[in-house]
Every structure is written in C-alpha cells, then in structure tokens.
Amino acid sequence: MIIAVPKEIMEGENRVAIVPDVVSKLIKKGFEVRVEKNAGLKAGFPDEKYLNAGAKIINDVEELYQNANIVLKVQRPIIHPAKGKHELELIGKGKLLISFFYSLHYPDVAKKAADLGVDVISMDAIPRTTLAQRMDALSSQANIAGYKSVILAANYLHKIFPMMMTAAGTISPAKVVIMGAGVAGLSALGTAKRLGAVVEVSDVRPQVKEEVQSLGGKFIEVPTDESMQDASGYAKEQSEEFLRKQKELIFKHITEADIVITTALIPGKKAPILVTEEMVKNMRPGSVILDMAVEFGGNCELSEKGKVVEKYNVTIIGEPNLPSLVPYHASEMYARNLLNLIDYSSKDGNFIHNMDDEIIGGATIVKDGKVVHEKTKALLQN
Structure with missing residues (x-):
C-alpha cells in the first residue's frame, strides 16, 4: 500500500504527519511512503532526510494523491488555497484519510467525505483505553x-x-x-x-x-x-x-x-x-x-x-x-501515534480496516460512503 503525506495547508500549522524516522519503520513494514515537497520543512525535517529514510518526494499534491491508498495528515481537510478545491476532492474516492477530524464540531465535513467516498479515521476519536494509549494523539499533543x-x-x-x-x-x-x-x-x-x-x-x-x-x-x-x-x-x-x-x-x-x-x-x-x-x-x-x-x-x-x-x-x-x-517534537510524537495505529491494524504492508475492532471501529468516522460514527451521525440527523 502507498502512504501519502501532504504538506499541511491550514494557516499557522507547522507540524507534519510523518517524520523521517517513522518513514523507515513504515517501509520495513511493507508500505511505500510518498511525501509532498517541503512537507516537513517548517517542523525541521527537510526533504533530504525523507529521501535518506526511503521516501519518494512528490512535487504536486494531486500527483501525490493519485495512486495513494492512505493519506496521513495532521489537520482536518479544508479547501486547498493553491488548487481551489477541497482536500477531500483532491484525495478522491476509495482512499483512507487518517488525521485529526473533529467531526463532532465539523459534522458537515464528515458528510462531504461520505459523499465523495473517502474513508476517515479520526485521531481525536481514538478510545481512551489502555490498549489504545500508544495511539492517543490528543494526549500526546496536549x-x-x-x-x-x-x-x-x-x-x-x-x-x-x-x-x-x-x-x-x-x-x-x-x-x-x-x-x-x-x-x-x-x-x-x-x-x-x-x-x-x-x-x-x-x-x-x-x-x-x-x-x-x-x-x-x-x-x-x-x-x-x-x-x-x-x-x-x-x-x-x-x-x-x-x-x-x-x-x-x-x-x-x-x-x-x-x-x-x-x-x-x-x-x-x-x-x-x-x-x-x-x-x-x-x-x-x-x-x-x-x-x-x-x-x-x-x-x-x-x-x-x-x-x-x-x-x-x-x-x-x-x-x-x-x-x-513546538513543531519538531509535536510532529515526532504525532508520527509515532500514527505508526502505532498502522502497526496495530496492518499485515504485510496492508492496512486492515476492521470495523469490529474496538479501536479502529471506534475511531472510524466514515466508511464505504457512509457516516458510521454514531455521535456524528446523530448530529447530522438533527
């Protein structure tokens, strides 16, 4: 599977979803990692470090998403200022987005993801259990x-x-x-x-x-x-x-x-x-x-x-x-949370989106064109 890591576009966001050290670990697990040009620069991770870790650097975000299976981001998707399109449209149908999503505050974005066929796992919806502690990005960033x-x-x-x-x-x-x-x-x-x-x-x-x-x-x-x-x-x-x-x-x-x-x-x-x-x-x-x-x-x-x-x-x-x-260490910690989540639910370079699993199912907001997160669904129905 191909993992894509775009440059964050939300104003004031200096973090990056994956750091070079985690790139090499994902490659060892059988994934291919592609990173948008200068995605980690504001956090202190130049492209050279990603290349040395085994990632491919992609100049254009649309090209980055084209063959990706999983998109790893920090912030929720918004309209891309350079492309004039919503990031969910750029990601496209059949992809899995893993990021902070805050669907209880932005339920309309969850509906948009469902309409566009983008699956979503939200890092702010990871259950607070002992097993999920290593994936708890809310806590690491807090x-x-x-x-x-x-x-x-x-x-x-x-x-x-x-x-x-x-x-x-x-x-x-x-x-x-x-x-x-x-x-x-x-x-x-x-x-x-x-x-x-x-x-x-x-x-x-x-x-x-x-x-x-x-x-x-x-x-x-x-x-x-x-x-x-x-x-x-x-x-x-x-x-x-x-x-x-x-x-x-x-x-x-x-x-x-x-x-x-x-x-x-x-x-x-x-x-x-x-x-x-x-x-x-x-x-x-x-x-x-x-x-x-x-x-x-x-x-x-x-x-x-x-x-x-x-x-x-x-x-x-x-x-x-x-x-x-504090983007350097914040990115490092967030990247480890993502690595732990992927490691938990993958085998031989393939991510297994098991909705019956307490952690994966609990953190999934959108799956197969439907909003499946109960609290988000209730907000959209009211």
Missing part, C-alpha cells in the same frame, strides 16, 4: 500544548517565576492557576512548578486531586455530588448550578493569580466559560490569561481566537494551536 502554554504565558508576564533571595531583597514566586487537570493541565502544572511558581489547579473531577498533589500543585476543590466525567474518562458538560458554585469558589483564586491557564474542553460541545469579564476586571494589572480552549469557543469570556489582546490591563492569549509552536 502534553506539548501544556508545556508551551506556560512558556508562552511566562513570556508575557512582567515577573519572574521562582522565588529569589537577593542582596536587594526577596522576590516572591509567581502564582499560577490552571483550570483543568487533564493531560494539558498536568503538563502545564509540571512545567510551572519546574520554573518555580506556586501552582493551584481546579478540575470538576475530584478523582484527579491526587495527581495534582503528586506534581506539587494545590487542588481547588468544588464540593459536588455529581459524577463529573463520562465513561471514556473525559469531563462531561456540567449543570448550571455546579458552574455557578465553581465560579464563586475560583473567583478569589483567579483574581489573586499572576497567570491563569484554562484547558477545559468537552468533546463536541462549546468550551465552558470559566473566566468571566468580571473576574478579568478584578485581576492584578499585568497578569496573563492563556486560553487553551479558544479554538472551540474559549474558557475566557474575553479571549479572541488567534489574537493576543489586552483587556483591563490583563493580557489574554488566544493561541489556538500550541503544539504547532
């Missing part, structure tokens, strides 16, 4: 995003992170509040602690308290009788009453913070508002908010996607694609 969120916020803060005892006096450590203790939040916590900050973490799931404390964070606990996570381990949508209680409790913590990092996402839903305009008004002048959920509506009422804005003397960072700011 890890990178959590790290980068702290570095970026620190760059805008007018203070240093660690406590310093100097001849001129003692400098107090920065205070960081993190909203959400998922993979991104815990990565941010670890990074902020390594830089010397005092870190507080809020999460709707009481069961993450021990993880937060084990990394040196203080847990902001909201008393509740509700179950706050779904069967897959993701945070679920909370009641209005719970959100009201949460906002009251964290108001004091947020308004005393130097940096607030928000990470709360609910699959298929608009991100919940955790930081209100009133909270921002009461924050210290010069403090920083970084909204990691800005791509899906944002956790801060005042954040703007793709912009750094200043409101009430508070800097609010709305960077929608933090992993893309």
Whole structure:
C-alpha cells in the first residue's frame, strides 16, 4: 500500500504527519511512503532526510494523491488555497484519510467525505483505553500544548517565576492557576512548578486531586455530588448550578493569580466559560490569561481566537494551536501515534480496516460512503 503525506495547508500549522524516522519503520513494514515537497520543512525535517529514510518526494499534491491508498495528515481537510478545491476532492474516492477530524464540531465535513467516498479515521476519536494509549494523539499533543502554554504565558508576564533571595531583597514566586487537570493541565502544572511558581489547579473531577498533589500543585476543590466525567474518562458538560458554585469558589483564586491557564474542553460541545469579564476586571494589572480552549469557543469570556489582546490591563492569549509552536517534537510524537495505529491494524504492508475492532471501529468516522460514527451521525440527523 502507498502512504501519502501532504504538506499541511491550514494557516499557522507547522507540524507534519510523518517524520523521517517513522518513514523507515513504515517501509520495513511493507508500505511505500510518498511525501509532498517541503512537507516537513517548517517542523525541521527537510526533504533530504525523507529521501535518506526511503521516501519518494512528490512535487504536486494531486500527483501525490493519485495512486495513494492512505493519506496521513495532521489537520482536518479544508479547501486547498493553491488548487481551489477541497482536500477531500483532491484525495478522491476509495482512499483512507487518517488525521485529526473533529467531526463532532465539523459534522458537515464528515458528510462531504461520505459523499465523495473517502474513508476517515479520526485521531481525536481514538478510545481512551489502555490498549489504545500508544495511539492517543490528543494526549500526546496536549502534553506539548501544556508545556508551551506556560512558556508562552511566562513570556508575557512582567515577573519572574521562582522565588529569589537577593542582596536587594526577596522576590516572591509567581502564582499560577490552571483550570483543568487533564493531560494539558498536568503538563502545564509540571512545567510551572519546574520554573518555580506556586501552582493551584481546579478540575470538576475530584478523582484527579491526587495527581495534582503528586506534581506539587494545590487542588481547588468544588464540593459536588455529581459524577463529573463520562465513561471514556473525559469531563462531561456540567449543570448550571455546579458552574455557578465553581465560579464563586475560583473567583478569589483567579483574581489573586499572576497567570491563569484554562484547558477545559468537552468533546463536541462549546468550551465552558470559566473566566468571566468580571473576574478579568478584578485581576492584578499585568497578569496573563492563556486560553487553551479558544479554538472551540474559549474558557475566557474575553479571549479572541488567534489574537493576543489586552483587556483591563490583563493580557489574554488566544493561541489556538500550541503544539504547532513546538513543531519538531509535536510532529515526532504525532508520527509515532500514527505508526502505532498502522502497526496495530496492518499485515504485510496492508492496512486492515476492521470495523469490529474496538479501536479502529471506534475511531472510524466514515466508511464505504457512509457516516458510521454514531455521535456524528446523530448530529447530522438533527
């Protein structure tokens, strides 16, 4: 089978789906790998490295897709600016696309794929099970995003992170509040602690308290009788009453913070508002908010996607694609996730699209001209 790796065309995307090290591993498994010219350049992987690993470099994306069986991408398909056609049209009928797809946010793209006969496995739909852990691209990229969120916020803060005892006096450590203790939040916590900050973490799931404390964070606990996570381990949508209680409790913590990092996402839903305009008004002048959920509506009422804005003397960072700011390692980790997925479901250079398999079936959005992902299908029927 032929695997095609195109250059990412979404604005601000610097990652590449496959890195040279993974190319050689795929070839050993019996696949042929073709890479679009300069596909890995922004991530730090020039064409020469792909050639040395055994890939073929293809100049034109339409030629790249022509004989491909599997297309590996990072971002969901969009209209190709140079070709004037949707990437799904360029890929063509009978091919398998594996990428982040976010069909619960973009169900119409799933319908388009079905109409065009393009099969889709979505990396954001990989089940959160022990067996699927090596393929969990959401977690690998969230890890990178959590790290980068702290570095970026620190760059805008007018203070240093660690406590310093100097001849001129003692400098107090920065205070960081993190909203959400998922993979991104815990990565941010670890990074902020390594830089010397005092870190507080809020999460709707009481069961993450021990993880937060084990990394040196203080847990902001909201008393509740509700179950706050779904069967897959993701945070679920909370009641209005719970959100009201949460906002009251964290108001004091947020308004005393130097940096607030928000990470709360609910699959298929608009991100919940955790930081209100009133909270921002009461924050210290010069403090920083970084909204990691800005791509899906944002956790801060005042954040703007793709912009750094200043409101009430508070800097609010709305960077929608933090992993893309660390493209070398983000690409490496994503490529390994893809390799593990392909390795799991292939034999002698052939990918076996087994819909009865828990991982492959669970992550498949479109198969044989039909939207088969139940939640996506339900959105399209409503």
